[in-house]
């Protein structure tokens with residue numbers, strides 16, 4: 641719904657009516673976003689300018705026109721366009737966490753051979769002089785990148801919302817300045833339901849949505865970064881669940897410790913492609929968060 645304010649004197653009554661409606665919708669929105677138990681700020685407004693800003697929020701222009709004035713002001717994305725898939729299409733979203741790493745070039749080579757696009761959720765600390773070119777290659781070859789963490793340390797990252805936003809802002813600025821990419825995608829280390837988040841997942845997601853970002857968990861995991869994975873266990877884990885979904889989001893890793901993932905990858909791509917799936921990045925995909933009953 642679009643709301644507009646009118647200044648013309650003969651439209652005073654209409655303006656008041658619309659302002660009333662605006663305040664109602666905005667108040668509803670603000671109330672929803674600012675539940676005190678989540679530590680959110682209570683928003684009050686006094687001037688027409690402030691009211692206009694709040695109306696803009698409701699009208700969806702919030703992220704375009706707004707002056708950064710909140711905490712972590714650089715952590716704002718203009719969002720991304722979600723494209724609906726044609727009815728019945730099967731799309732596999734391969735995702736690689738924790739990169740870039742020494743394995744990135746080989747992963748990219750295999751993806752190319754299968755005409756596959758994927759998403760890389762990056763760790764800022766892993767972008768070094770040696771791996772920075774891999775990030776450029778990821779982008780040049782049409783894959784998507786997303787925020788994972790600047791420093792992948794659960795305790796510090798998830799200590800509170802400030803700690804989290806400060807970490808994400810650092811990574812976001814770096815990706816923007818060094819690689820010219822303003823990603824709208826992110827994935828929590830451990831996923832949105834992990835115990836390290838101490839039940840704060842929902843509040844963190846809502847904060848990130850407010851800043852224009854979209855959260856992606858997964859519904860299929862190769863389990864390639866837990867326990868003692870092998871090439872065959874990674875394939876088995878993927879194949880066990882991937883065909884249950886029309887749009888599976890597959891969790892794999894791109895790190896120096898997960899070379900078995902690289903070895904397993906050609907077979908994973910071959911078999912999933914054989915079942916009629918294409919491989920796309922999450923750049924135009926809708927949010928995916930673990931189902932509630934998980």
Ligand SMILES: [Zn+2]
Pocket residue numbers: 737738788792829830
């Ligand atoms: Zn991770």
